[in-house]
Every structure is written in structure tokens, then in C-alpha cells.
Amino acid sequence: MPKTSRSPRPRTRRPQADDRLHYRELTGLWLQWLQRPEYMPLDRWLRKHNTKGSALRQQPALAQAMFQAQRYLQLACALEHQQRQDSELSDAQWQQWDQQWQPSHVEQLDAAHLWHWVQQRCQENWRWPDGFRHYEQRAEIFRQFRDASQRPLSAQWLLWHGIRPSWLSALRQRQEYSHWSDAQLTHWLTQQSEAAPLWLRVNPIANSAQLDQQTIYNELLQEKISVQRRGEHLCAHGGRGIGIGMTNLYKAGVIEIQDLASQHIVAAIKPQAGEKIWDACAGAGGKTLAMASQMNNKGAIIATDLHDYKLAELKRRAKRGQLLNIRSFVWEGNDVLKLPKEIARQQGFDKVLIDAPCSSSGTWRRNPDARWRFNEHDSQELIALQQRLLHLASQSVRPGGELFYATCSWQVEENEQQIAQFLQQNEGWQLLQQTMLGAPEHDADTMFVAQLKRL
Template identity: 45%
Template sequence: MKASAPNFSDPRLAAVWQEWQKAPLGQALDKWLKYQLPKLHLRYEDQKTERGSLALALIEALRFQQLAMALEHAFATGTEVDWFQWDAQWRPALLAAFSPELLWGWVSLRVSGKLPAGRQYQQAEWAGRRDLFASLAPGAAEGPLEYLWHGLRPGWQPLLAARAQASGWQAKDVSAFIRAQIQTPPLWLRVQPELPISAACAQLLADEVNAKIVANELCAIGGRGVQGSGLYKRGLIEIQDLASQRIALAVGVAPGQKVWDACAGAGGKSLAIAAGMGNKGSLYATDLHEHKLKELKRRAKRANVTNIRSFTWNAERPLQLPKEVAQQQGFDWVLVDAPCTSTGTWRRNPDARWRFNDEDTQELVAIQKSILRMAVPAVREGGHLVYATCSWDVRENEQQVAEFLASHPGFRLISQTLLGCPAENSDTMFAAVLKRPVS
């Protein structure tokens, strides 16, 4: 089965886009598509590795919605535009009044290089727009237009400059990162230790999943949905991004040790950590939301993991240590995969980038700081604290670690690194490993 491609000539796109503009602020596109498109009597193939044409078109529109408005502004004014100044005035809410015809015309030009079929795109005005697009495209690799061209706001340039400095990126690395933001990474799969990766790939191919081994890692790039495969149903593979798998590996647990995954969510990292424990020792998974922990329990049962215990924790006070953990005066490993801006997931979730702002970032930074403070008492002497986010923003990562070390001088930084894109074709995440010394 070949992957779908967006059809920008689909006459239903205008109606779908207008419905999307009515969605509550902060609504995730995937969830909206899952429940809204059937109501509109539209088909949505959601098999994780491929999406229907309408869904793909919406994803492309969300990547390039600001660019579309910028190009229309340049066409309407006919002047040299200061894109930094224009971006400072732009708000996602302005899209509600932006013509769907203009949106889909510009997005189609950006994605396919041609205008959609339809009488409205045969008018002289669109010939002029096409000429403007052709004149701007050669210079799109430089300056603020490079950001717009790849679905990023010019105003985010200082944040990326800070990231480049923290990671030691050269200009080519920055450019690679920017260009990657318009590409959806493959669906990465984690294989249980007892199953050879080559055998997993062969079995998925037999189940009509378009699986592939890349640098000794397994991914799916189309075909039948992974969740329908026998391997998934038997718990022998899990859907988990490559950068997320790297975070789990940063928790260097040994069988028999005790681990706390403080912000476990649905448990992807908990399960990956437990895979290295061989059902020996204990892993405690907590989260604010009970429904996420119920999903973790279902996944653990499917994967035959028996050493995970889960319960809610609101991070308002230090964790009351379970008896077996209290006996050794804390956990060997504590993972704080903190709530964050999720900037590292923009490649998969382009709608998330338009919810990114300084006010929310500062609020999340404060939450991260508080969770770390509450997690510290649970780390035993000689134990490790792993701090992680799915963000590339230095304020949530290296800066947060530096401030933690300044206020907790007993801890020592072992390592900190940005994971995934641009070095690997995945999401972008961050992990820092800190050690509490023995007094």
C-alpha cells in the first residue's frame, strides 16, 4: 500500500479548514481529525504510519499557514517586507479571516510547486502570485525567509541561535534542523530484547507493514498499521520515537535496582526502562492523570512486564517512599520527564508550533523547576537523577539544569545532550544525567 498524498484540489478542503478554525484554542490536530472528520462524512485513515489525503493536506497547511499569509502580504503590498517586523505583529488568530482559497493556493505552490486545479486559480491574479513565488524561492535559504519557508517564525531565530551555541552547531547544522521541520519522521519502533531486530522486521513485512531497519533501528514508513500486527498485539514491539528511546537508555538501570518514573504519562519510557530490568527490581510510575496510568497498565500487561507499580502523584510535595525504597533511603534512579513546550515534536505535530509563546514557556519552566525540587528527596546517595524534555529550547534544558545545580550543589552533572533531530531522523529531545554523591 502506497502512502497517501495531499490533494490540494479537493473541493472539501475549504470546509474542513473553516471547521478547524472553529476548534478550541490549543486543540491537537490528531484528536480533532479523529473525531471531526467522520462528522463531516470525510474519510480519515489513521494507521499511525499513513494518513488520508485530507489529513495530509491539513498537516501541510499547518506547516505553512504563516508563510501563506506572508506571501499574500508581499503580493498585496508589492514592497520589500521586513519579515521580523511583520512576524512581530502576526498572530495565529488572524487565520480565521484569511481566505481558504488563498491559503490552499499558496500551500499547494509551496508543497507541490503548482497551483490546485480549479477555475479560481486560473485568474490573472494567481499568475502574478505564481511569479512572486518563483522570484522568492531562490532566496528562501537565507535570512528570515528561511524560517518562514520551513514553517518557523522569524522571531524564533534568537532561540535557535541559543540552541546552536549550546549544542555546538555549525551553520549547516542549524540549516539542517530548520529544513527538517517540514518533514515528518518515520514511525520508530522499540523491539523487546528477546526478539532479534531482523526477525521483527521480517515479521512486520509479512504482516504488510512497510518496516525498515535504519542504522540498526526499526521503523515503519507506510503500509498496514503497526497496531494490527501480531508483534504489537503480543507486546514484542512498541511504538516509541527514537529520541524517546535514547532517554530511556540514559536511565542506566541494572536488574534488581529501584527506579521512579515521576512523570510517566502512558508509560512509553517506563516500559523501555523495564525492558532492561528483566522483571527484576521495581519500577514505580507516577503521573498526575489516572487515565494515562491505566493505559500504562494495559501496555505493561501486553508486554508481560510485571515489576511496574503505578499511582498518581501531583508533585505538590515530595513522594512518600514505598517501604522497600525507604529501606535503602531512596531510588537508584529517578527520571523526571518534565512537562514542556514540546517544541521537539513539531515535525510530527505542526499545529503545536503555533501554541508556542513566551508566557506559556515561562510557566512550564516554573513547573519543571518545582517538579525537580520535589523529586530530589527521592534520590538515594550515590543514585542518579535524569532530567528530560521533548523540547530543544535551552531555557527548558541546559539553563534549567544549570539553575538546578546552582541550588543543589551536592549533585554532579554526568552528561547532558540533545537527542534526535538534526543528528537523527526523529523528534528532538533532551536528557541530562546527574548524580547524588555519597556523603
């Protein structure tokens, strides 16, 4: 009997796993976030909950989604409010609504509705729950709001970009002090709708092989880092999970993460080998490390902060970067610093940097939840603290030495007005320069620095 050829059996295609985020996962994480201790920053909360086996560890995209939700928190509330109205609200009505709105109002918003508005604004492809109601109506409300938000600096335009309309008067004041054009102001505002890149800095002390920018760029590409060359600098994209900290160059201390505006503050200080410098509010040491890297391990940097755990991180980073001229200890900012003997012999430090605690309004792109902690009461407390630190730290500058005051805020009252008040109350000082750094000129955070000389 002749053999008959048998046609091959068609292979059954395995269903592809759908790795898109689901509202169930987003909602669960959001409800956990609402139970957080008051004023805990989102980045710290995410680190605390990114444990082995957690949803954040298994799906890193959840962290990025949380940042997007914070960026458009008020917009989601506005869209939900519009859905309940019989007609579209006018610009004046939106301004009135903004005056009454509080960040806590988001707790009254159904979590699935929050994520739906955020999904549309960010054009994400998340999975809806079965039976999600009124999708067509919500999509139409979203289109109407989007179309009505085309006029720059209108209330709806500001809401669309994650900016409270009531902040416009303070932003206009910044525009006036910095001589921004309307185009520069609108550009700065649109920048707040997107995360800033992660700027990198090369540490020449640890870069013993003297790797040039092109070599470093190529090595990062080989380690699957989405890196770009922008002039003399390198930056990485892709959110917070891009893995810079796992690269060989980072582990060897050759590269550090430091925002471009922060690097520009260090450039204004011009640290020199052999100088005695005090970084009064050093935190985890971004500027301390950058200054030390330019001093060739000669001279000394005293780094102080209110929090010992931040200084512990500074020490770890300094060890990785092979920086040997840094000494750190806690300073609570209540009294004038007791000068180390070698500093007292020259009647004070050559340079003192006060990177003052501030509203962090210049870091909204990186920390969007900070904008919802931005209020008048807290600002006044910070302003009093800034002036006290400025007054105390200034007494540790030697005659002929320089004092640098910096913030990561765009508020005039935290910056230029603080300097004006200090000069009015303290004789024997000369203002050399003061300026805003970073955005809108650069794709970075927004920071301020003032340089004063003791006469």
C-alpha cells in the same frame, strides 16, 4: 446468404474515479478545526473526529494535509501578504512583519487561498474549485518568494521552512550550547520541513521467539508496512496512517512505537534488573515501558502522572508487552512523593526520571501545530513548573542514586539553564552529563537529558 463477420463493438471505458483531495473537503475540515477548543493539539482533534462515516475515515490523506497546513501556516500568511504588496519585501521588512504576526491571523485568510499556498509548497496534486481566481498571479508570487528564500537563515528562508524569524536568536543560543556548526543548524532547520519517521523498538520480554531484526523486518513488509533498517533500529514511513498498530507484531507486544531520541534517553538511564526506578511524569508510558523491558520483570518501576487517562493507556500497553514490574498512580506534583515502604527502606529510589512538561519544541516535525503554541508567556510558566518538579522529585533519590531530567525541547532555558539553577539552589548533587539527543545528528525528534548523582 453468407454470414458477414461483425467487428467487435468497442468497449466503453468507465471514467476513472478521481481520488485526489478537493479544496471543498479540505476547506470543510479546516473550518471545523478553527472551531476547536483552544489549545487542543491537532493529533488529538483528528482522533476525536475520525469517526465511522467521517471524511477523515473515508479519506486518510486529509489528516496528512492538515499536518502540512500546520507546518506552513505562517508561510501561507506571508505569501498572501506578499500578494497584496506592490513590490517584494526586504529581509528587514519580513522580520518586522513577523514581529506583528500571530497564529490567529490565519483565521482572516480565505481557506481556499490557504490550501492553494500549502499545495504549492508541498507540491500536492489537489483539485481546485471551479473558478479559482488569480491562479497565474499567485503562481508567480510563489515562484518569486521561493527564489528569494535561497539564502540560509534569512527571514524568507526561515519562513520557507516553517520557522518564525523571531526564533533565530533562541536557536543561535542552542547552537552555541550544543556546539553546532552553521551547517548543523541549517540541517536541523530543514529537518523541520518534513515529518520524522516512526521509530520502532523491540520488546525482548514479549519477543519470546527471539525474532531477530531481519525476521521482524520481513514480517512487517509482508503486512504492507513501509519499513526501513537503520543500523540497529527499524523505522516506518508514510505518515500517521501507516498501520503499525494493526500488525501482528504490535498486537503481540513484540514491537513498540518510540522515537529514537526517546530511546536514547532510556539508554542513558541504563535501567538494571532489580533496581527501584520512579518515572515521575510518565504520560502514556513510552520510557516506562522501555525501561521495564530491560529489567526482565525484576525490580520495580513506579510510574506517575497528573492525568489518570494517560496512565490507563500505560497499563494497556504494559499488559500487551507482558511487563509485570510497573505500578502506576496519579501524582499531581504539588508535594514530595510519599515513598512506598520498600522504597523508603532504602532511603529512596535508585533512579528517578523527570520527563518534564515542556514547550514540545523538539517535536515540531511530528506535531507541527505545537510550534504555534510556542510563546514567551507559556515558556515562563513551564520553566517554573519544571523547576518545581525537579526540586520535588530530587528528594526521592537515595544517597548515591541518580536523577535524570529530560525534555522534548531544544530551548536552553528549559534545559541547561534549569540544571544550572537546580545545582545552584541544591547542594549535594553532581552533574555527570547533559546533552541534546536526536536531530540534527539523527532523523528523529530533538530531546535533552541531564544525569545527576546524589552525593
